[in-house]
Amino acid sequence: MTNARDTTLLNELLLQHDETFWLEFKQNNTDPAMIGKRCSALSNAARSRDTDYSYLVWGIEDETKKIVGTTFQPETKKVGGMVLPMWLAQRLKPSIAFEFKTVTYEDKRVVILEIPAASGSPVLFEETPYIRIGSATPKLTDYSERYQLLLNKLRTYQWENEPAISRVSDDDVLDFLDYASYFRYTGQRLPEGRTAILEHLNADRLIKKGNKNSWDITNLGAVLFAYQLSKFGSAIERKGVRFVAYKGKNRAATVSHRLDGQKGYAVGFEGLVSFINGLLPTNEHIGEALRESHPLFPELAIRELVANALIHQDMSIRGAGPLIELFEDRLEISNPGVPLMQADRMVDLPPRSRNEALAALMRRMKFCEEQGSGLDKVLTQAEIFQLPAPLFLAAEDSTRVILYGPRSFAEMTDEERIRSCYFHAVLKVLSGEKMKNNTLCARLGIQPQNAAQASKVINKAVSAGLIKPADPERPRAGYIPSWA
Known part of the structure; x- marks a missing residue:
């Protein structure tokens, strides 16, 4: 037909x-x-x-x-x-x-x-x-x-400004895009009348004027607010977020849950995060006075890492989109495209994004933190819940972040201890402080009488070139990242 x-x-x-x-x-x-x-x-x-x-x-x-x-x-x-x-x-x-x-x-x-x-x-x-x-x-x-x-x-x-679908009528725009969610998430009152709605969508570059009396729905509009991504063709449909949960610790384990996102990122974001949180086992966190049960991974960390994968993916890579994989002991979040900066400097360097309009609108809708603060909060959450520091990996054509479940100091590998030490030093210097033996003990859950264990980790991080003494003449002055 x-x-x-x-x-x-x-x-x-x-x-x-x-x-x-x-x-x-x-x-x-x-x-x-x-x-x-x-x-x-x-x-x-x-x-x-x-x-x-x-x-x-x-x-x-x-x-x-x-x-x-x-x-x-x-x-x-x-x-x-x-x-x-x-x-x-x-x-x-x-x-x-x-x-x-x-x-x-x-x-x-x-x-x-x-x-x-x-x-x-x-x-x-x-x-x-x-x-x-x-x-x-x-x-x-x-x-x-x-x-x-x-x-x-x-x-x-700019990928965001290109048309995902062309020559559509006023009614088609309103049928294809969840415009009510756009107004709700951006904190605007839903205007009366189709013309006013279209003017707002056009102002935010979700649509643009096409030939004669038609519209083009931009990639930005489709990928954020599509009722159904498949209506925009395979190139947009494959940008949908995929989620897979396994019953074990590797991909050979049985798949317990699978979800292939069919909605735009903004339309489906809250539902996706809630879906993931609903599958997480709980972990007991000992606060100042009470033992409390919390999800295995903090929700704020999940929100930030998922939003980060959406914002920073390379949209020019066809047939690939963000992938979230949940294992018994970790959460892996991948997106197409290598990072625009080296993995161990993602927290302190000024952020760069391939998709500026997408990033700006996601932040405006409060799906993620203000520019430059998101990964700081992910690392802070890892410290609060005594998780190993996340692992940031750059492959040939993708970026992967691994968020690990809680582990005691004895259960951590040397690599996990050193990585946690490095990012602890990063957070300290970003807040105007220095990492010291006692702060690293608190970070890694080491008892004060076993402070020598923290000293060994610090020495290994220094040998690896990740941190250095803040003042070589004053050993007690603390430690800072090697780039500081």
């Missing part, structure tokens, strides 16, 4: 008098290599000219724009035993969210290939980038000025 928005799109494309850098018409030329090169060329050309999408259209006569129809069926066309979309996806780097659309128009079959503009880097086909110049598709590397122009455009690219 033909989608009404696809028919509208075809009508708009047919109004173009000539092929442009972002549009090309074909009748039945379906050579796979040609399609792959065009995907690279049109995607790169679209970003160079600040256009969100480019298109290849089959079933249209090139010269006359007459609709003649096509026999091309991309979903069943095979290339070396592989269907064409999969074949293309494997040869285009980085992966882009192209989409074939089939439209029945005047009783004839028309196929549209919608190609998003390049985002993180130039799009390559079989390791070669191409560009569109007139009706030619040369290698981008042969045109240094155009290559530099594209690189300059990519530096200013």
Whole structure:
């Protein structure tokens, strides 16, 4: 069945008098290599000219724009035993969210290939980038000025402002986005009338004006306030948060709970955190006077780490989103993209985010702490509940934070003790103090008569280059991080 928005799109494309850098018409030329090169060329050309999408259209006569129809069926066309979309996806780097659309128009079959503009880097086909110049598709590397122009455009690219879905009506916007949650979380009164609602959404860049009387819902609007992420296509759907709980201490254990987020981050955040907290076993924490039961991991730490994964993920990595895994003894939170700073300096250095608009709106809605204070609070919570310091890991294309359950000093590994010592020194220097033997004893639950155990940890942290004496001439002055 033909989608009404696809028919509208075809009508708009047919109004173009000539092929442009972002549009090309074909009748039945379906050579796979040609399609792959065009995907690279049109995607790169679209970003160079600040256009969100480019298109290849089959079933249209090139010269006359007459609709003649096509026999091309991309979903069943095979290339070396592989269907064409999969074949293309494997040869285009980085992966882009192209989409074939089939439209029945005047009783004839028309196929549209919608190609998003390049985002993180130039799009390559079989390791070669191409560009569109007139009706030619040369290698981008042969045109240094155009290559530099594209690189300059990519530096200013903002994923949040790009359209997740285009050409939607006023009613579609209100059907696709949970606008009531937007007004509630931002502390604004829900205005009367559709026009006023749309004006507010537009002001916060959740939607933007499209062609004629339509709207584009931006990636920011979709990923935060979608009633259902799948309505925006696979590229947005796969940004949903996934949660898996295991009955053991590794991924070979039985899965007890699984949740694949289908709502926007803002719409589903509170429910997700409550769901996780509801699964946590309790741990007895000894306060000043009473023994109290608390969840295994403090809720504030979970909120901050989940929000951090949402905000700092690399949105240009297709097919990946935040992942939360709960084990018997730890919680692991991963997001696509390497951190923008070294792992052991995330707490003290000024924060940097790939997604500034997303980060600002999440903080404005109070889903996380003010800029720069979130990880401080995670570490402070770990100290209050005597958990080992969280472990921050940077992999090739992802960032992972591991929050461990309570352990006594005897149960901690040497690495956990040294890491906890380092971050204790970081928190102390951020509050204008110095770490000392007695403060580390309190942090690690070491009895005063066993203070020599804390001294051994401090010596190992000094040897590892993580901390140093605050004053080498005065050993009792305490210790500070090596970078302080």
